[in-house]
Amino acid sequence: MEVNKGELIHHESTVCEYRKVQCHSCKKLEQDVKEMKEKLEDMAGIKEDVDQVKALLVQMFEKLSFLENSIQISSAINHASNTLMEDIVIAGGYNSRDNVLKSVERFSWENSVWKRVSSMNVGRVGATSFVYENQLFVAGGCDVDVIEVLNLNEDQLRWDESVATLPNHCVHLRSVVYQNRVIFFCACDQTDNTVEMSITESHICKQLCSIPEPSRKWYTVVAFAGVIKQF
Numbered sequence: 001m002e003v004n005k006g007e008l009i010h011h012e013s014t015v016c017e018y019r020k021v022q023c024h025s026c027k028k029l030e031q032d033v034k035e036m037k038e039k040l041e042d043m044a045g046i047k048e049d050v051d052q053v054k055a056l057l058v059q060m061f062e063k064l065s066f067l068e069n070s071i072q073i074s075s076a077i078n079h080a081s082n083t084l085m086e087d088i089v090i091a092g093g094y095n096s097r098d099n100v101l102k103s104v105e106r107f108s109w110e111n112s113v114w115k116r117v118s119s120m121n122v123g124r125v126g127a128t129s130f131v132y133e134n135q136l137f138v139a140g141g142c143d144v145d146v147i148e149v150l151n152l153n154e155d156q157l158r159w160d161e162s163v164a165t166l167p168n169h170c171v172h173l174r175s176v177v178y179q180n181r182v183i184f185f186c187a188c189d190q191t192d193n194t195v196e197m198s199i200t201e202s203h204i205c206k207q208l209c210s211i212p213e214p215s216r217k218w219y220t221v222v223a224f225a226g227v228i229k230q231f
Helices: 005-015 026-084
Strands: 088-091 104-108 113-117 128-132 135-139 146-151 159-165 173-178 181-187 192-198 205-209 221-224 227-230
Touching: 128 173, 128 181, 173 221
Parallel strands: none
Antiparallel strands: 088 104, 104 113, 128 135, 135 146, 146 159, 173 181, 181 192, 192 205, 221 227
16 A cells, blocks of 8 residues: 555644644743742742741740830839838827827838928818829818818928818818819818819819718818719
């Protein structure tokens, strides 16, 4: 059987489904595929590095948060400790003969000793006191409207009269400081009211309300979380 050589070549190159195809750009294509694989491998490595960096950042953030909380707790403990270790000042009261006293004594935690300081200008019993900008204010506890001030920053402690005065005389007075204002609570035979006074230079007084009947004897007041409570 004779086969035409031209027909054989035509069959092998064109007609047959198993024909051999001559590829002129296969080498270039193979090289491109190889380079793409290498780039994908590099990208996979970069993604792994990015994940590691993210994990490190999370750990750093957790450590910083823990450190911040530790600092806040330490600061709160130090503040509480300093508050507990502040000096105690006792002003006025009765002596053994029921005489009203002007005397003032100060207890030092550092030295564990009582020390007498300058006496008040007016004898007081049942007065109220508060500290503002390291100044000790004493009011009430007598039949005058004078408010006395003791500057705790001075070496020689001396009582001065404040330019502010009480709107009413009150023997058993209570007070609380809130946002540059002092609120006085008076519930005695002479008067029954609550007065707000600015501690700044204006010293403006404002009548607030009366004290409820069940709370008019042996009570105290505190300011907490923006609310003043009486009990």
